Amino acid sequence: MNFNSVIVRYGEIALKGKNRRTFEQKLLSDIDRFLRARHIDFSKISLRMGRIYIKGIETLPPLEKVFGIYSYSPALEIEKDYETLKKKVVEFFSLFEGAASFRVSCQRIDKNFPYNSMVVERSLGEIIFEETKTPVNLKEPAVNFQVEIGEDSIYIFTGKVKGFAGLPYGTAGKLVSLISAGIDSPVATFLMMKRGVEPILVHFKISESDARKVRKLKRILEDYSAGREIKLYEIPRDDIFKGNFATLYNNRKIHPYICVICKYLMHTKAAEIARTEKALGFITGDNLAQVASQTLKNLFAYRTVSGLPVYSPLISFEKEETIKIAKKIGTYEISITKSTGCIPPKNPKTGVKIENFQNILEETGLA
Ligand code: ATP
Numbered sequence: 321m322n323f324n325s326v327i328v329r330y331g332e333i334a335l336k337g338k339n340r341r342t343f344e345q346k347l348l349s350d351i352d353r354f355l356r357a358r359h360i361d362f363s364k365i366s367l368r369m370g371r372i373y374i375k376g377i378e379t380l381p382p383l384e385k386v387f388g389i390y391s392y393s394p395a396l397e398i399e400k401d402y403e404t405l406k407k408k409v410v411e412f413f414s415l416f417e418g419a420a421s422f423r424v425s426c427q428r429i430d431k432n433f434p435y436n437s438m439v440v441e442r443s444l445g446e447i448i449f450e451e452t453k454t455p456v457n458l459k460e461p462a463v464n465f466q467v468e469i470g471e472d473s474i475y476i477f478t479g480k481v482k483g484f485a486g487l488p489y490g491t492a493g494k495l496v497s498l499i500s501a502g503i504d505s506p507v508a509t510f511l512m513m514k515r516g517v518e519p520i521l522v523h524f525k526i527s528e529s530d531a532r533k534v535r536k537l538k539r540i541l542e543d544y545s546a547g548r549e550i551k552l553y554e555i556p557r558d559d560i561f562k563g564n565f566a567t568l569y570n571n572r573k574i575h576p577y578i579c580v581i582c583k584y585l586m587h588t589k590a591a592e593i594a595r596t597e598k599a600l601g602f603i604t605g606d607n608l609a610q611v612a613s614q615t616l617k618n619l620f621a622y623r624t625v626s627g628l629p630v631y632s633p634l635i636s637f638e639k640e641e642t643i644k645i646a647k648k649i650g651t652y653e654i655s656i657t658k659s660t661g662c663i664p665p666k667n668p669k670t671g672v673k674i675e676n677f678q679n680i681l682e683e684t685g686l687a
Pocket residue numbers: 497498499500501502503504505506522523524525526586603604605606607610611613614
């Protein structure tokens with residue numbers, strides 16, 4: 321369908337009381353920034369009666385990538401005049417010819433428009449039927465011809481694209497996100513971004529191939545940050561081990577604890593970065609019992625060290641659920657490419673006792 325504008329809908333959930341205006345203004349400026357970052361031309365974005373209208377636009381942007389948007393429709397904006405509307409329908413006949421059925425749905429946002437929704441639906445329906453003989457089906461039409469009577473104009477459209485909803489980028493504040501080259505942590509980061517979090521990515525670098533993957537994952541996540549750059553810290557893993565990783569890994573007594581020690585050190589370092597960045601906690605892709613280091617006892621040993629809250633939206637997910645999201649957002653293909661990451665111990669400690677763990681840390685000189 322020909323379009324010259326886009327109608328953007330956002331939900332009501334976050335719009336209680338005083339937050340409403342801030343939320344709307346942020347969403348408006350995020351859309352503006354998103355379009356400019358993609359070099360998509362438009363003439364105007366405006367907010368009217370609980371909708372955002374992008375006018376003078378010829379390329380359809382993937383607005384589902386802007387958090388806070390529930391749905392959007394490419395639409396044809398026409399003069400707000402009933403006779404013009406009736407004449408305009410002729411240009412759409414080809415949409416109905418050959419279609420199994422249709423209906424006309426009208427929403428009258430401007431209640432002062434002299435014709436109510438039913439009158440508009442019925443008369444346009446008659447014009448279309450007369451010409452095309454396409455049957456009407458109110459329940460499950462093949463073509464839903466929608467007319468929205470706005471404040472300044474009339475909009476015609478035939479479909480809605482669903483967005484991810486959520487809250488505009490960054491409105492919740494900052495969190496440090498521990499990101500690996502795996503499948504889980506990019507998805508966890510995405511899910512928290514969807515709730516308005518600005519992530520500060522922290523990657524503990526094990527190999528150049530892993531780090532390259534993380535940089536690619538960052539670029540995918542930036543598709544969802546409304547045209548803003550996401551910060552990434554790359555820290556060599558050996559830094560947090562004070563240069564002793566290989567020695568400890570090869571120490572028979574320490575070896576089974578290496579993953580838990582590693583996570584403990586990651587969390588300690590991430591807390592330092594969180595303080596510098598004024599972030600209010602971390603994001604991890606932890607998932608209960610998925611790998612050896614993720615038993616409740618092990619999680620207890622390292623998740624409490626920082627004193628900061630740790631948000632792990634995947635903690636109860638089945639792997640399939642995570643993979644589904646990873647595929648949808650575009651991180652999966654990158655995450656599954658081969659790289660040389662860490663080699664977990666053959667006999668990992670699955671139930672680290674906290675007293676023993678403290679002793680182990682003292683012995684290693686890493687406490
Ligand atoms: P992922 O798929 O995110 O790698 P995983 O299921 O493989 O997770 P682990 O490797 O035990 O599980 O990692 C648990 C979490 O610890 C990760 O989701 C991530 O948040 C963090 N993490 C693991 N490795 C790194 C790393 N090299 N740098 C930063 N964070 C890491």
